[in-house]
Amino acid sequence: MITQELAGLRNQIAALFADVLKIEVPSHDTNLLATGLLDSLGFVELLLQLERRFGIHVEMESLEPEDFRSIESIAAFIEAQRQAVG
Amino acid sequence: MIDRTTGPRPESRARLRILLLAEEAAGAQVLRMIAERGHVVVAVMTSGAARPDSPSPVRDLAERLGCPCWPAEWVRERGFSERVRAADVDLLLNVHSLYLVPGAVLNASRLGSYNMHPGPLPEYAGRNPVSWALFRGETTHAVTIHRMVPEVDAGPIAYQASFDIEERDSALTVSVKCVQAGVPLIARLVDTAATNPAAIPAIAQNRSRRSYYGRDVPQGGQLIWPRPARDVVNFTRACDYVPFRSPWGHPVGRVDGRQVAVVKATRTGVRCAAPPGAVSDVVGGAVRVACADEWVLVHRVLTDGQLVYASRTLRPGQQFETENGGRE
Numbered sequence: 001m002i003t004q005e006l007a008g009l010r011n012q013i014a015a016l017f018a019d020v021l022k023i024e025v026p027s028h029d030t031n032l033l034a035t036g037l038l039d040s041l042g043f044v045e046l047l048l049q050l051e052r053r054f055g056i057h058v059e060m061e062s063l064e065p066e067d068f069r070s071i072e073s074i075a076a077f078i079e080a081q082r083q084a085v086g
Numbered sequence: 087m088i089d090r091t092t093g094p095r096p097e098s099r100a101r102l103r104i105l106l107l108a109e110e111a112a113g114a115q116v117l118r119m120i121a122e123r124g125h126v127v128v129a130v131m132t133s134g135a136a137r138p139d140s141p142s143p144v145r146d147l148a149e150r151l152g153c154p155c156w157p158a159e160w161v162r163e164r165g166f167s168e169r170v171r172a173a174d175v176d177l178l179l180n181v182h183s184l185y186l187v188p189g190a191v192l193n194a195s196r197l198g199s200y201n202m203h204p205g206p207l208p209e210y211a212g213r214n215p216v217s218w219a220l221f222r223g224e225t226t227h228a229v230t231i232h233r234m235v236p237e238v239d240a241g242p243i244a245y246q247a248s249f250d251i252e253e254r255d256s257a258l259t260v261s262v263k264c265v266q267a268g269v270p271l272i273a274r275l276v277d278t279a280a281t282n283p284a285a286i287p288a289i290a291q292n293r294s295r296r297s298y299y300g301r302d303v304p305q306g307g308q309l310i311w312p313r314p315a316r317d318v319v320n321f322t323r324a325c326d327y328v329p330f331r332s333p334w335g336h337p338v339g340r341v342d343g344r345q346v347a348v349v350k351a352t353r354t355g356v357r358c359a360a361p362p363g364a365v366s367d368v369v370g371g372a373v374r375v376a377c378a379d380e381w382v383l384v385h386r387v388l389t390d391g392q393l394v395y396a397s398r399t400l401r402p403g404q405q406f407e408t409e410n411g412g413r414e
Contacts, residue, residue: 022114022143022147023143024146033329033330035140035141036140036141036142037141037143039110039111039143039330040110040111040258040261040262040327040330041110041111041112041115041262041265042111042143043258043329043330044258044259044262060254060256060259060350061350061352061372061385061386062350062371062385062386062395063328063329063350064393065328065329065393068329
């Protein structure tokens with residue numbers, strides 16, 4: 001069962017995709033990379049937005065594609081980053 | 087019959103008729119820019135038009151804007167140039183399209199056909215200019231808007247914008263910089279075409295400076311450890327589109343008979359005297375590997391199809407083979 005906080009995070013990320021990146025993601029578990037919904041331009045913009053909105057930092061050297069597979073995995077990644085920091 | 091060269095000039099037209107060949111988010115950005123300026127999009131040609139079940143930001147935006155969407159492959163069909171003429175197209179724009187536009191089509195629009203090329207011309211014509219620039223250790227790069235002629239990337243230059251390549255840049259981030267610098271140049275082209283098309287610059291390319299790059303991957307895709315660390319790292323950066331597929335794959339080496347592709351590597355600035363290819367200590371998830379002059383930190387590798395931290399598969403004391411493409 002997911003926490004309310006994680007559910008809220010997923011909704012915020014879905015809104016970011018729709019409103020800022022102009023990408024309509026069918027569901028929170030849609031594979032963003034395999035489906036081609038997220039391309040290189042969208043991906044870099046996504047990283048910028050995640051850093052700006054959620055205060056996380058993504059190290060390119062240790063970037064894990066799995067962390068960006070879906071809205072669910074992005075939310076889990078942010079959650080893990082926050083817990084690691086705080 | 088209207089003379090396409092000296093016929094009615096579109097200065098009198100408030101709205102251009104534009105045929106857009108486009109892919110990816112860059113293509114969608116250009117489509118949005120054209121729509122915002124109130125020009126007529128005759129059609130958007132994109133690969134997603136023929137594949138309604140596959141994601142396509144360009145097709146989706148075209149549908150939302152009510153623009154006709156044509157399959158990109160139509161551009162190669164016999165008689166397509168007549169269709170362009172019949173549609174009274176002023177400007178054909180090519181943004182990241184996967185198809186070469188035949189000469190007859192290039193000449194079918196009143197003001198010409200223009201391409202957004204992710205590299206400086208005439209120095210980086212052809213395929214994968216971003217990767218080639220990184221491989222060659224360039225510290226600046228450019229995006230070029232040029233008129234398309236039958237010879238690939240050889241037409242007169244309208245606009246070019248250059249930018250720095252930082253040491254932390256990868257092929258992915260440089261590609262994005264090209265789009266970020268290139269879309270405003272396309273906007274400038276459209277604005278000039280709409281108001282005073284005679285003012286569109288047409289700077290002939292200096293053919294003596296032209297370099298054309300084809301499909302080949304440098305060094306046959308092999309890492310050469312007896313090279314300076316700078317060269318080894320530049321090759322990995324040139325292939326680094328993570329999390330997306332690299333057109334060059336990733337440079338490979340062999341350790342204990344096993345192929346290991348290096349996906350992420352950075353310089354350390356620490357001089358080394360170990361034999362090139364020697365695997366030294368583990369630093370976090372990375373390992374240090376010897377080059378001709380200094381250690382490099384190998385962070386991520388691809389082995390057996392899996393992207394893993396280098397320390398998961400490389401152990402101190404191991405040695406990258408250098409006999410097969412590994413020596414200069």
